[in-house]
Amino acid sequence: MAKKVSLKNIADEVGVSTALVSYVLNGLEKEKRVRPEVVEKIHAVAKELKYKPNLIARSLRKGSTSTIGLIVADISNSFFAQLARIIEDESAKYGYTVIFGSSHEDHSKSEVLIDTLINRQVDGFIITPCEKSLEQIKALNQNGNPIVLIDRYFPEISLNHVVLDNFQSTYSAVNCFVEKGYKKIDMIAYKSSLINMQERIRGYKEAMKDNGLDKEISVEEVRFHHAKSDMEKIAEELFNDLKINALLFATNALSIYGLYAIRKYNITIPDELAVIGFDGHEVFDFFQPPITYIEQPLEDMGKEAVKILLDQIKGSKKTVHVELKHQLIERHSC
Amino acid sequence: MAKKVSLKNIADEVGVSTALVSYVLNGLEKEKRVRPEVVEKIHAVAKELKYKPNLIARSLRKGSTSTIGLIVADISNSFFAQLARIIEDESAKYGYTVIFGSSHEDHSKSEVLIDTLINRQVDGFIITPCEKSLEQIKALNQNGNPIVLIDRYFPEISLNHVVLDNFQSTYSAVNCFVEKGYKKIDMIAYKSSLINMQERIRGYKEAMKDNGLDKEISVEEVRFHHAKSDMEKIAEELFNDLKINALLFATNALSIYGLYAIRKYNITIPDELAVIGFDGHEVFDFFQPPITYIEQPLEDMGKEAVKILLDQIKGSKKTVHVELKHQLIERHSC
DNA sequence: CTGAAAGCGCTTACAG
């Protein structure tokens, strides 16, 4: 094991103090008016010794770590995986490193993750908050930690957030159904009090009402941790004796589960049942026919979140709420 | 901003030294025979002040960070996203946190990532090495950093690794084709010198030879950074005038690209063309017919990698090579 | 132009 090279080693080698080495290696040679030949010597020796700064030491001294804590619901879900990649790439551009964890929509897991990230002194948080995590987030905020919520937020507190225009997204999906003549439109959503789900449901309901379809409103709720079995039960009710002719899904995972069921029951799309999915997925492309879906602008979402967070870390006091526009990608399932 | 609570605050409050507080909070009260009433008092005050240890300070002092650096090729690829989730979950069980990054199969990006992770003093690395990264990895190893390579490794150096039985996986896929009567079997692989790809290709070739099909051996190579256009070109050659009757894909991404092309050219599976994919993907389930594929034991792969790495971090000197068994999931595309 | 020194928040060998 080659022992680590420290500032002191360079200082000794060059014959100056660690202070000077620190200045030079941090580009403060002009400001501190260090002699050019010393500057050169320091750079040369640093290179020769393959000096790597110890960011842990710097962090302790500076009180900041150039690290972002990212908590998503589940990194193995493609929506979050893509978001994580964008956030990681974007953060790297500004010299920030990402530490991540998945809450699995469980508030105790989320609390453990937040604690871990605090202990690791991350400079800020990007969080997809789960149910019952309001108090944790509130406490985190009150302790002065920069936070950006993503995908969802809590109306009870005013924190930075970046979310989809959830209400509009399902509202326009319903309109798309109605324009094509579908009226018996059901929605499959997660059983969740979170704002993103509630807004998607509200968008569906309002659109139904505005189209005079109050009587047809029906939302099937799936529990996150029992998605498979709940979906099977719903499929049995819904598909055994088909009384609806259109189905709107509230997330990509729900869409996939639903499509498995639709195939199992041999339902023809869109003749027997029109369908609109959420988020986009390769499966939507391969399904016969390709599935129409509500697309989220992932790239913008990730970049905005990082931008806002870095502003906060730099001291900005203003609270920013960003609502990004969905796009309805029309294919042949509706 | 509530100011951070340190050991000193607790020590002052209780009226003891920081040393004692540190002992108690680290469970050394027995060993150090601290008086029970003091132990109790310290715990009480720590709780009251909501003390959170500063892991940065501890890391600097201890010279270890309880942090694992994870470098995958691309976190937005479901294979790596699932692996990342397993590695994260498994590491958390042992009190380790994961810092990750995607190399995008680019050795300069990989080098930057490794430097960042070294600067952050991670205790060890789990890496999916990309082409031309041998020297980086070698240097990393020579500097005494614990490393586990995953998915691929370098035959030139003996490092810990956890990989699939790549040779066997494609060998048995070819046999599966042959058993069903297919003989004109092509393979689509990445143009890569990496061992995983080379072994998958070798498995294909050897199996072809062993079945007396030397003449039919043909491997189409796709460049990672030009996958889409390369695949289109290959599809044109292969599918315009179909001269083969079976196709083996070397990764999940290649499988998906290939299936897009197969659909575009309206090729019937398995009548016109039999297909075997890699890694598994929801698309394989939805394709008509469902796609037969080579499955990797992701759970084992992630867990093994973490286990081996933690052993190394704890000082184990032995080098471990793990080769996990693939499973051929038979559906109806072959 | 440059250096000595303090200090970030811990852990731990040592002394009593």
Added chain:
DNA sequence: CTGAAAGCGCTTACAG
């Protein structure tokens, strides 16, 4: 049983 003190590797206000 307990505390004073050193030290991890940096940064930076201060003094000259």
